[in-house]
Amino acid sequence: MNYRNSSSNLMNGSRSRSLSLADSNVCKIVLLGCPGVGKTALTVRYMTKRFIGEYCPTLESIYKCYTTIDDEDVRLEILDTAGLEHDGWKDGYALWADCFIFVYSITDRYSFDEIINIKRQVEEVRRSTSVCGILVGNKSDLLHDRQVPANEASELADEIGCKFHEVSAADWTQFDDIKNMFHGLHRENRRQKFLREGRQRKTSSSVKFKQAIQKVISGKTPAKRTHSN
Numbered sequence: 001m002n003y004r005n006s007s008s009n010l011m012n013g014s015r016s017r018s019l020s021l022a023d024s025n026v027c028k029i030v031l032l033g034c035p036g037v038g039k040t041a042l043t044v045r046y047m048t049k050r051f052i053g054e055y056c057p058t059l060e061s062i063y064k065c066y067t068t069i070d071d072e073d074v075r076l077e078i079l080d081t082a083g084l085e086h087d088g089w090k091d092g093y094a095l096w097a098d099c100f101i102f103v104y105s106i107t108d109r110y111s112f113d114e115i116i117n118i119k120r121q122v123e124e125v126r127r128s129t130s131v132c133g134i135l136v137g138n139k140s141d142l143l144h145d146r147q148v149p150a151n152e153a154s155e156l157a158d159e160i161g162c163k164f165h166e167v168s169a170a171d172w173t174q175f176d177d178i179k180n181m182f183h184g185l186h187r188e189n190r191r192q193k194f195l196r197e198g199r200q201r202k203t204s205s206s207v208k209f210k211q212a213i214q215k216v217i218s219g220k221t222p223a224k225r226t227h228s229n
């Protein structure tokens with residue numbers, strides 16, 4: 001696996017900022033999808049604003065970058081998996097990630113049909129059906145070769161509980177859409193984290209409350225009395 005740090009034109013922060021980042025401001029993202037759907041092209045477009053055209057298919061990289069989202073310093077760690085190594089990612093990556101980008105190509109029906117299986121594999125590894133992710137149909141510039149209608153993809157997104165985006169990594173005018181897609185995923189991840197933490201805090205305080213009541217009932221802790229004259 002290849003580790004890359006970036007402070008590209010998009011990421012104008014300094015690496016030292018990472019030291020003081022709260023957990024909620026670090027977001028680990030994995031791109032999953034069949035070979036050739038454009039996972040690397042989307043990652044490179046986001047990281048560098050560029051579209052190179054040909055990318056090494058077997059190369060798997062983690063890109064670390066710093067940016068500002070909603071006036072907060074954020075570190076994104078983006079793992080661009082190699083589509084061919086299907087078994088390799090299962091255990092490690094699915095557990096490592098906070099959230100997922102499920103990518104298919106609108107010109108490749110098979111890559112779309114595979115999404116449901118990929119999502120299921122993630123759920124199995126994480127032992128949870130609550131997975132923070134988005135569904136991305138790439139190569140929207142190739143409309144004449146479309147094999148997957150947008151409304152069908154939108155239905156699948158509803159079914160698997162993800163937001164849906166149709167984009168083109170090749171189209172430079174869509175850089176902002178792709179950037180917003182990554183940043184939106186971070187926001188959703190942070191929202192879900194806060195909800196989970198809130199629920200945990202609630203549960204632990206209600207457990208403590210119940211224990212205190214039981215102690216009082218069993219007489220282990222005398223209830224406070226107030227004396228009035």
Ligand SMILES: Nc1nc2c(ncn2[C@@H]2O[C@H](COP(=O)(O)OP(=O)(O)OP(=O)(O)O)[C@@H](O)[C@H]2O)c(=O)[nH]1
Pocket residue numbers: 033034035036037038039040041042052053054055056057058059081082083084138139140141142167168169170171
């Ligand atoms: N027309 C068009 N071509 C694209 C787009 N995105 C990627 N491609 C092309 O599709 C091919 C595969 O792109 P990659 O980014 O290497 O795909 P990948 O999902 O990373 O593939 P693996 O690493 O093999 O899993 C390349 O030739 C890209 O130039 C797009 O939005 N439009």
Ligand SMILES: [Mg+2]
Pocket residue numbers: 039040041055056057058059080081082083
């Ligand atoms: Mg790739």
